[in-house]
Amino acid sequence: MxxxxxxxxxxxxxxxxxxxxxxxxxxxxxxxxxxxxxxxxxxxxxxxxxxxxxxxxxxxxxxxxxxxxxxxxxxxxxxxxxxxPQTKRITSLRLLVPLVIVFSLILNLSLPTITEAAGIELGVTAQKAWNDVLNKADRQTKASLQRAYENVGSLEGQGKTWEQKTKALHTSNMAELKRLQASIRQTDEKKIASLTQSLERTQARYEPLFALYTAVNKQLDAARATKNKEWTAVVRAQADTLKPAVQLAREEIRMKKSELAEARKRKNTEIKRLRSMLSGADSVKRQIQTAKKQVSLTKERYSNVLKQFKQSLKQAQPSRVLSSLNQLVSATEKWTSTKQHVYTLEQKVSNHYIKVNQELAKRK
Known part of the structure; x- marks a missing residue:
């Protein structure tokens, strides 16, 4: 054992x-x-x-x-x-990864909404004063302040949108104007070129006939100078035979020249009409210049009211801030509406160019 x-x-x-x-x-x-x-x-x-x-x-x-x-x-x-333990920790981390991704997506989707709801762009000091005013205001006044604040931001965003759209449309109108001017200069150009070529071909075709007829007439003059009746009679017969053909050829050439001249005349008339039609947009362009001056004036008023609003923030009185903010809303609305008016006028110019283009298309 x-x-x-x-x-x-x-x-x-x-x-x-x-x-x-x-x-x-x-x-x-x-x-x-x-x-x-x-x-x-x-x-x-x-x-x-x-x-x-x-x-x-x-x-x-x-x-x-x-x-x-x-x-x-x-x-x-x-x-x-x-x-x-290590396996359990790894499993737990793997389960957390999808949750983190979903949370990140939700956060990113919510960011545009926060940005769109932004109001006036204020500096650090002004923003702090604004927050103080909101904290002092009662519930109803606070709601009015926030609504007006967001209205100003929304109107400013609309104004920027109108500026961008106007700039893009103006660039498009300028390009269209150059294209229309070139198209107007080329009005009936193909027709004129065709008539010109037809005339040149006809003249070339009858050139030998005209040369022969000229030579026969010179011989006739020589025969008459020698007083040779037989030779004169023979040459006169040749000239009489060529004369009708020469007359027909000259008539055809004359008609072609007349047709070409008429086409050129119509072209000039049409060019004047189209250019006059195109210049009809000049009155609208003058209105645009006036409207742009109005935009500058409303912008200046907006800037002044914005300064007053920032000054009122320093006093930290919700009622006075609300009054100043309402004035800023009115000034911003006016500024934005003038920008929209400029865009409307640019649209009129664009519509005018469309009509001119339609007229050009009819002549093709």
Whole structure:
């Protein structure tokens, strides 16, 4: 009995020795999650089994049931949970990532709304004074202040929109004007070119006939000078034969020249009409210049009222601030409406150019 006890003890000590003298790299790799006392406990209690030293928590799950039963309860609990905390933390982080992404999307979607609701752009000092006024105001006055404040910001945004639209439309109108002017200069150009070419071809076709007729008439003059009746009669017969053809050719050329001249006359008349029609937009352009001056005046008034509003903030009296803010709303509305009026006039110019373009299209 004593001999068996000593044998088992020797085996246990050998197991402990081998575990302690296991290469550091192997222990570091395989025994990551087990406390030192667990290794000793396993070495003491493993009987009739081949001990696999430096086992990880995954290998311990495969230890036979008899061995697990012989392990202390505390050791079993340690083995079952030693390698789990890191896995649980990673799983928790993976679950949190979608929540963070969703929250970020919701926040980004809500930002445009906050920006659109912005009011007047104030400096740090003025903004602080504005917040103080809101804190002092009663509920109804505070609502009126915020509504007027946001109205000014909204009107300013509309004014910027009208400016951008007017600038874009004005650029488009200028380009269209140049195109129309070039198109007007080219009115009936193809027709004139066609008639000119037809005249030149006709003249070239009849050129030999005219040359022959001229030569025959010179011979006739020479025959008459010699007073040779027979020669004169022969040459006169040739001239009489060519004369009708020459007359027809000259008539055709005359008609073509007349047709070309008439076409050029119509072209000039049409150009004058189209240019007069195009210049009909000049009166609207003069209205635009007047409207732009009005924009400058309303902008100046807006700037003055804005200064008064900022001065009223320093007094920190909600009623006076509300009165000044209402004046600012009126000034901003007037400023914005003048910008809109400029855009409306630019639209009239654009519509006028459309009509001229339609007239040009009819002549094609």
């Amino acid at each position: 004593m001999h068996r006890f000593n044998s088992e003890r020797a085996k246990g000590e050998k197991a402990v020795y081998e575990v302690r003298h296991e290469p550091r790299s192997r222990l570091k790799k395989e025994v990551r999650y087990e406390p030192r006392q667990i290794l000793k406990s396993k070495a003491r209690h493993v009987v009739n089994h081949q001990v696999s030293y430096g086992v990880s928590h995954r290998a311990m799950d495969k230890v036979p049931g008899e061995t697990m039963d012989k392990l202390p309860q505390g050791a079993i609990a340690d083995i079952s949970t030693a390698g789990r």
